[in-house]
Amino acid sequence: MPTFSSDKAATIHRHLHSHLPSDPALRVKALESLVVERGLVAPETLDAWVQAYSEHIGPMRGAQVVARAWNNAAFKARLLDNAAEAIKDFGFEGSATGHLIAVENTDTSHNLVVCTLCSCYPFSILGMSPSWYKSIEYRARAVREPRAVLAEFGVVLGDDVAVRVWDSTAEIRYIVLPQRPPGTDGWDTEALAKTVTRNAMIGTDRVLKAQVE
């Protein structure tokens, strides 16, 4: 059983730091050997997880959800009412999306998602987060100066557009529903999904383009 003792955890951390190899690749290799030899997971299963998160579980999932919302008003209403339930239509439920909420950008509001205390992220719908999302800089600045942060991403907002920053402090997770790009009337959901960027679903991208570069 865990001890749930902060002091003991802090002591072990300091002890470990002076005993572990500094190369993180060696640290992970040791951890993998130990969990495999404890009979907790097979190396082939780890290979499968790596493949799952590189090819199947990623922002392409969120993009499909967004595209369907653009093309289907009833689905969009369900998504905004209960995103955790709506993504089950696709079989996209899973890690960290049990309490998923979709927040919609409008002409007068822009949503931005961050986790200042760790790096919470809706994994089963967007995959692993990009490095900048986990960076100290983003976690520190997104809540205090979101407009400056957005400008660094090339998103410049007018004074009539309110910024809504969502700091994920509990098990609620957020996905941004961006605005449909102009010039895409009549497009099917597959074509629309290709216009949706990962950053748009986090909120560091705003104006999507019909022409995908």
Next chain:
Amino acid sequence: MDGIHDLGGKQGFGPIPIGDNVCFHHDWERRMWAIARSDVLPPGCTIDWFRHSIETMAPGNYLTLAYFNKWCTTHLMLALDAELITLDEIAAGHMDTPAEPAPALTLDQVIAAGRKQTRDFSCETMTPARFGLNDTVTTRRHINANHTRLPAYARNATGTVIRHHGAHLLADKGAQGLHEAEHLYTVSFGAPELWGKDANPIDTVTLELWESYFV
């Protein structure tokens, strides 16, 4: 705890590394994420104890170690804390007495397992909610020395309840291995309330806050 992990609003860190747009830089990072997808944490470990365990790293290490390096180190720390492995076994990279190997799962099997990793943190409570939609709430100035999810920048601040989620497992207690239900709210704070008069008055920051975080 008032730890270095509580980064919201801290100044002096410089530009966002926006060009660093990849999820993984190295194979060991993919491998660490795959290990974390598997059920390898000590029995009885909660998500809150895992988060708090990362917070207990030496502050300098917290700021400088790579994200997945922190995860790896914390996985080893947790196994040591629960006395499931020894320092000698870590140093050797092998268990003294290996267990029966786990079965190998295919890609389809892990994708199916991934769908089952969805978790419901809501729970029943007999305690009536103290607040409702559009109510004004003020957060506490002081926090406990253990795990909490009330960031420093949102303490002693007044905001508006925009959602009531019913009761959820309280993270502060979860970090102590306890399952306690408490009402959870999404609270919207005006940017000037948090950052002063120069902040844009139409901007807001919202957080999920449990009832005991309010005065």
